[in-house]
Amino acid sequence: MTVETLAPGVHAIDAPFEDVPLQIYVIEGERLTVIDPGVPQTAEGPLAQGLAELGHRPADVDLVVNTHGHHDHRGGNGVVAAHNPGVVIAAHPADATWISSTEQYLAEEYLRFRPAWEPPTAALDRIRLLCGADLPVTLELSHGDELDLGDGHVLSVEHIPGHTDGSIALLHRAAKVLFTGDAVQARGTPLQCRADFFPHYRHVAEYRRSLDFFAGCGAEIVGTAHTGVCAAHRAAQLIAESRRFADEYTAVFTAAFAEAGSATLADLARATRDHYPRYDDGIPLFNTISGYLAELCAAGVARHDPPDRFVWLG
Numbered sequence: 001m002t003v004e005t006l007a008p009g010v011h012a013i014d015a016p017f018e019d020v021p022l023q024i025y026v027i028e029g030e031r032l033t034v035i036d037p038g039v040p041q042t043a044e045g046p047l048a049q050g051l052a053e054l055g056h057r058p059a060d061v062d063l064v065v066n067t068h069g070h071h072d073h074r075g076g077n078g079v080v081a082a083h084n085p086g087v088v089i090a091a092h093p094a095d096a097t098w099i100s101s102t103e104q105y106l107a108e109e110y111l112r113f114r115p116a117w118e119p120p121t122a123a124l125d126r127i128r129l130l131c132g133a134d135l136p137v138t139l140e141l142s143h144g145d146e147l148d149l150g151d152g153h154v155l156s157v158e159h160i161p162g163h164t165d166g167s168i169a170l171l172h173r174a175a176k177v178l179f180t181g182d183a184v185q186a187r188g189t190p191l192q193c194r195a196d197f198f199p200h201y202r203h204v205a206e207y208r209r210s211l212d213f214f215a216g217c218g219a220e221i222v223g224t225a226h227t228g229v230c231a232a233h234r235a236a237q238l239i240a241e242s243r244r245f246a247d248e249y250t251a252v253f254t255a256a257f258a259e260a261g262s263a264t265l266a267d268l269a270r271a272t273r274d275h276y277p278r279y280d281d282g283i284p285l286f287n288t289i290s291g292y293l294a295e296l297c298a299a300g301v302a303r304h305d306p307p308d309r310f311v312w313l314g
């Protein structure tokens, strides 16, 4: 069975791709809504199959909401739009250009640390394919918006700019279901065939604030993108684990940086992987390190010497 029903009219579709676990969510309001259709192959395969199990066609989808602009959340937009060119694409404006322009996404997310760090060309080409077709965001969502899908389904928009600038969570208050996108990182994303993704949050204080919101929002079911659907108890464990990791990594990172005295991003990535050898050295690791550095620089504890050196001031 592809579809798991979380509440009347609220469903999760199991849609893994490559070695990445992924859930896509469908809400059967008057406007048939998909939250994060994944990548092209998940929209063509598991999403279409799940919609069929629910008695719908891909052409029936009225609204796609992207919790943020990463390729594994918006890459299926083009597949949905190929079936229904009038589909509305909704997202926060801070991530809108990543959804409408693959090249801008790659430049601002994957190439932002050049020349200190740059992904291999093959990795960029793979991500280009996973982005699918570029589509404009036709409905901009802001913090506090109430997205009324009809038939009693209303999603409250919470802007939670920890994982990306434009990340949002969606709270279905009536059904007590929360959709977090990638905002609960716990100890990263375990992958089947590769080293795990490092916990990925580029704004540390905002990340902590979003965890506080999740803990107090009253949701009884939490739909994550890569960690499945969680009952309240499991969700509380994930949130606690996320807080613990953020605290633990603050200590690990600060100690490594203070000992080095002066370091580049690449030095700090190496020190982090020495401590946590299970992780990949990709963009999650570099984004999170840059988030910690930005916070330390803002607090006057560190100084950035461009282009890529950071000095510990203590």
Ligand SMILES: [Zn+2]
Pocket: 068, 070, 163, 182
């Ligand atoms: Zn993401």
